Amino acid sequence: MEFKVLWQDEESTQGFAQLLAACVQAGDIICLEGGLGAGKTTFTRYFAQALGIKRPIKSPTYTIVREYTEGPLAFYHMDAYRLEETGADDLALIEYLSRPGVSVIEWPQFIAEDLPDDYLWLSISKTTSTSREVTIKAFGLRGEELLAAVKERY
Numbered sequence: 413m414e415f416k417v418l419w420q421d422e423e424s425t426q427g428f429a430q431l432l433a434a435c436v437q438a439g440d441i442i443c444l445e446g447g448l449g450a451g452k453t454t455f456t457r458y459f460a461q462a463l464g465i466k467r468p469i470k471s472p473t474y475t476i477v478r479e480y481t482e483g484p485l486a487f488y489h490m491d492a493y494r495l496e497e498t499g500a501d502d503l504a505l506i507e508y509l510s511r512p513g514v515s516v517i518e519w520p521q522f523i524a525e526d527l528p529d530d531y532l533w534l535s536i537s538k539t540t541s542t543s544r545e546v547t548i549k550a551f552g553l554r555g556e557e558l559l560a561a562v563k564e565r566y
């Protein structure tokens with residue numbers, strides 16, 4: 413299943429982040445693919461806020477995973493970009509995905525072959541300086557269920 417959405421400005425990105433946050437449950441995985449400046453971190457900030465995370469979201473590039481456990485759902489923010497460079501093991505990151513929280517993975521293409529069966533994959537393309545076209549693909553039963561919930565609310 414595939415679904416296209418438009419984030420016509422940052423407010424719309426925030427609106428979508430809130431919508432998705434209202435649909436997720438423990439164990440869900442959201443992959444964010446997009447080039448530099450696509451809006452992966454911006455989206456993640458709004459998503460985390462909507463999940464009730466009060467601490468500021470900092471880029472996990474150098475730590476690979478940042479954990480936020482103060483909200484009703486634990487939130488894991490991951491960046492797979494540096495994995496290859498640092499020689500760090502994918503397994504440490506993959507282990508987080510089996511924990512009872514919600515995970516957002518930036519640069520998921522670096523660990524695509526090790527992902528579990530169920531996830532949403534958002535491909536973000538910059539269309540203008542303020543708008544983003546986003547293609548959402550669902551994988552696995554839970555992915556399909558989550559995307560169906562998103563479509564219903566969109």
Ligand SMILES: Nc1ncnc2c1ncn2[C@@H]1O[C@H](COP(=O)(O)OP(=O)(O)OP(=O)(O)O)[C@@H](O)[C@H]1O
Nearest residue numbers: 419421422425448449450451452453454541542543
């Ligand atoms: N509709 C939009 N959605 C998201 N970001 C937007 C939008 N319009 C403009 N922007 C701006 O685009 C920039 C996106 O930067 P951001 O750091 O989120 O990208 P990124 O994909 O995480 O890039 P990197 O991989 O380089 O960290 C921000 O400055 C943000 O304000």
